[in-house]
Amino acid sequence: DDGVSREDLTEICSVIQDIDVPSISKSTVVETVQHLSYRSLDEDECGKIAVQSIETLIDRSGLDITDDLISRLIPMLPRIDRNTDKKMAGLNPQFGLSFEEDEARQIWKANGGTKCLPLFYVILLHLKHQNVSSNLWWMTPGLLNILDDSTDLLGVRLKGVLLLKIFLEKCFVDDEHWISFHDTGLYALYEPILLSMCYCLPPGY
Secondary structure, eight states: TTTHHHHHHHHHHHHHHHSOOOGGGGGHHHHHHHHHTTTTTOOHHHHHHHHHHHHHHHHHTTTOHHHHHHHHGGGOOOOOOOTTSSTTTTTGGGGSOHHHHHHHHHHHHTGGGGHHHHHHHHHHHHHOOSSSGGGGGHHHHHHHHHHHHHTTIIIIIIIHHHHHHHHHTTTOOOOOOOGGGOOOOOOOOHHHHHHHGGSSOOOTO
16 A cells, blocks of 8 residues: 555566466456555656556456456545535635535545545546446546545645546547547536636636
């Protein structure tokens, strides 16, 4: 998890290159990928090593473990009641944030909820275009709740922007099953939240 050093990750990557991956059980592959994913968004070399190790492990195993990872991710996602009737859509100013929502987010973080962010990232990297529509039921509220977290701009909200970026870049690139993001009807949900983030920019930016 978070305590894995760069040296440990490098060694793990080396071991994955050498071991007989097809002989490893699927549950072990899923467990290993899940824990490696927690370092995938690290800004130093550890992030690149973790992603490389995951790619190698999945490729060499020949397994499709996306659904297994999704089943582990869903319970980790923030479950916040986004009450748009009581606040402007996508705008969550500090003095307008309900105590219940603030408390729910703090509990989520205290219970390690932010680990869902790098796991979400790894899943998006491997989610096939044809499986996007069947997974929107959890992806949409999950992403919206992450993007709407005004309690942690750098640690949560901006990572939500990165997740949305990867979602658009990776999951909609398929010439045989093409559909634009706008045509899904989701654009209207994300637009106000993204526009509200402009208020976070310094004056005159």
